Amino acid sequence: MADYQAPLEDMRFLLHDVFRLPDQWADMPELAEMSGDLADAILEEGGKVCAQVFAPINRSGDEIGCQWHDGDVTTPEGFKEAWKTFADAGWVGLGGAPEFGGQGVPKGLTVLFEEMQYATNSSLALYSVLTAGACLTLNAHGSEALKNTYLPPMYEGRWTGTMCLTEPHAGTDLGIIRTKAEPLDDNAYAISGTKIFITGGEHDLTENIVHLVLAKLPDAPPGPKGISLFVVPKYHVGEDGSAGERNAVHCGSIEHKMGIKASSTAVLNFDGATGYLVGEAHKGLGYMFTMMNYERLSIGLQGTGQADWSYQQALAYAKDRVQSRAADKSLRTGEAADPIIVHPDVRRMLLTQKAWVEAGRALAVYLGGQLDAVKYHPDTAIQERAAGRVALLTPVAKAFFTDRGLDCTVLAQQVFGGHGYVREWGMEQAVRDARIAQIYEGTNGIQAMDLIGRKVLANKGEWLQQFFADIRMDLEAVSSDRHRQKDDLVRVMTSVEDHVGRWLKSDDANLAGTQAYNLMELVGYVAYGWLWLRMASNDQAGQGKADTAGFYFAWLWPQVDTLVRRMECDSQAFMAPGL
């Protein structure tokens, strides 16, 4: 197995040259202390901790898995020590609020650190990423008392966080959850119900686990507007902030899964567990979306990270594995066979991975920068425009990154031939681990519905038009020798706008659902096309960027012709056939 190389050069190119995030940080008082040098240092150290602490226990973690015994969960050998090393160095609170002990590092930077965590050990990464997401929600919506109690130990990585949404009968459809919250004295509530698929719901890494739980109060209106959010710690927290007696929440079992086997996926039984209301009653789903939007981008990064790890392995293997002579016999005469990287079909697979990984990373940094603008920018007009951009692109990032993540891990495995199907090289684990990212945190189909429904049609396509307008403006700076690619990008954007205009006038109730996935993919291809032109046109871009941009437009971009043609379908295409 090839060692993981943190893609620092590409990351620096994106931060400094393509998106110039240090300039953006300088405009925001709360990020003024972040410098480009500091960012580079953080990435370099972050890359080291991933390569040296996360990566070495990734395969053994898969083989051993989490073990459940009588309500307790044991993580695989080495995970406890790795977590301690990671937490003690302050990485869990990297993006956290400084007033409660976080490092206050902007999202434009932490996305890259998350990518590296997922690349090297997705199971271990989840404990950290969910904790960061839970902190974000608490910080945004919790009382000062809750923040003071929970945020410091969570940022320190002494406690971890979870999000408890799904119930056996309610996954996508949270409006029908049954978990109840009964008021007690003292602003507390008794939480009762069963939650399933709770990532990190039980484990032995930390002294306490802080569950964020969706439940319904006795007076809750039906449906999604009757959901409240509660903090339910595994151990009650004493006056001094220490974890004390056990709360009435227990792990009934953990799932046996296709992958991410070192991440525990728990069934949690809440039997009148003490919980504390976050924010106002009945507004829990909105609060949870604060967490979900971050987690959705984060899960997207799992796709990119695992794709990059797999790509690194496949590239090294293709340079090393010798099999068959090159078609152009002059390449390496005198030997019985050439390294397989000389074969065009192997290069097709490698270049596809490279093009997906680097564009995905670029879109993540862009989106991270937009999230920072929403949170920190002093100009409210910029803030608002960025909020629309984040809303629009979050479901695309989640779904498109993770679909490409599976594609890339499968292609990388394919480069290994039969050796990719056996455990030895780790390629099959990457496929199994990457697969979940298309499912959890809202399936990719749900992301696509979110995009077309809430993010495009609900506001008459305004956010989409703003995005495309910005792309058109950007394209003016792209040199004229790429005019064919520019023109084609504009053609596709115009076609999407036309069809969205048509859909807005339609009374076909199932049209949105019919076009949802197609639109998500179109926005993904357009965004990547824009980013490839932007990257390749940058003054600091090396030949590699121009090469890969060329490959993207020659080989991957033509997929838009299919997607554009599909926009002509109405819902009869799916609703009419009997099933």
Added chain:
Amino acid sequence: MADYQAPLEDMRFLLHDVFRLPDQWADMPELAEMSGDLADAILEEGGKVCAQVFAPINRSGDEIGCQWHDGDVTTPEGFKEAWKTFADAGWVGLGGAPEFGGQGVPKGLTVLFEEMQYATNSSLALYSVLTAGACLTLNAHGSEALKNTYLPPMYEGRWTGTMCLTEPHAGTDLGIIRTKAEPLDDNAYAISGTKIFITGGEHDLTENIVHLVLAKLPDAPPGPKGISLFVVPKYHVGEDGSAGERNAVHCGSIEHKMGIKASSTAVLNFDGATGYLVGEAHKGLGYMFTMMNYERLSIGLQGTGQADWSYQQALAYAKDRVQSRAADKSLRTGEAADPIIVHPDVRRMLLTQKAWVEAGRALAVYLGGQLDAVKYHPDTAIQERAAGRVALLTPVAKAFFTDRGLDCTVLAQQVFGGHGYVREWGMEQAVRDARIAQIYEGTNGIQAMDLIGRKVLANKGEWLQQFFADIRMDLEAVSSDRHRQKDDLVRVMTSVEDHVGRWLKSDDANLAGTQAYNLMELVGYVAYGWLWLRMASNDQAGQGKADTAGFYFAWLWPQVDTLVRRMECDSQAFMAPGL
């Protein structure tokens, strides 16, 4: 988990109405005894044995896996009994030569039985399918003595067969194998070397295992023209035909794999093992291709079979799982949520699976019929034309069926949401099991190279033109209300022919490798388009066929626009970028 339903109605529609195979059999003296009624009875009984014997041990087989101990391999609990039931009923020799105890059932029928075996238990199916393939090779190229010794017990399923090609340094590139064959007395040879990835290379199902081994004689010319084929039994065979002393071939280990865990994948060490030459010296690779061509179609059927099993599960789940209201609220008023089959994006996934499965099945039956014509048809002109068709379409069937197989198992898993990622429903096993089919028996990239190189460019596109000419002729019978679909099919075929003509004149050495995968997919889409029109236009077609054909052309067929556009690329697209 839903029970497996053998898709007998669809199979009968293909056999009797679409391809009218019983009429074809009547024209071939050796198949004259096969009637339509007999075929139906075989399929019905075959469906039962798969549902009742194969399916029940599929999941436990995955969980237990094969175990290696000191050179012996134990198959999972229940496999030995299942194999005996299966073999005793004569299923192993279903397509075998009657003069040695086979049933002589035509390939146009056995492909359907193979599909059902793979659908219900791909691991168990492999022991059977490889045995049938080994018998085919022995029957075609072995001496009478070898046939008399080996075929009867193999058809009876008392012995199984393997194909031993791959070595640690030689997979795709068999020209560089190192296994040696030294002449002994008595027409025997001492075989020495190491073979890896040998499916069914060691197990406890039968009294003996018959290895077909590629090796080099001392006087062998270098490269693929110096490879000979040997029969190497695990146990020496006595005069009376019984298995006796152990031969010098031993299983060093078995692989830990992503899936098909109940199929043993062995490292075999040949230490001067006694072997017998099949046919003439140095012609082994050609003989092995007799087996490989059948196995390639068979492995293609693994894709279709697993896709169908997964589709059946997903369809049942989508009708049962209740989540969110339909967009068209009138469908099931008064309930909190509807079965997810009402949601267009779920229907997109289900219809995609249905369209791929049924077209794949149709192409398999067509190809099976062509294989029968090659073998049995009295008219040599028809025989030759069928041979070209088989040569052309075999790599497409292997690669296109199995790519769609992974797509379908992944989509079916996606329909289950989080429940698809856990073991319980079996969906994740189907994905893991289906993945190997894209890799073994020649990776799909190698299939694509075989298609464009040996099957298209090497004969100036003649076989491709013949195939397209037959499609054009068939289209004349398609009713005029499908003229748009017919015209589009013709447009794409013409475009492919034009580009092939252009490629034939090119001196770009890497052009074939660049366009290989793209051409394979184009031929796949065209073949499926032709079959959907043919099926939907059949007098006996139900509404379901017309519906699914409509979906295919509305949603899946537009992929051809991408593939057609890619044909413009020369090898610079892949060779120029640095990697």
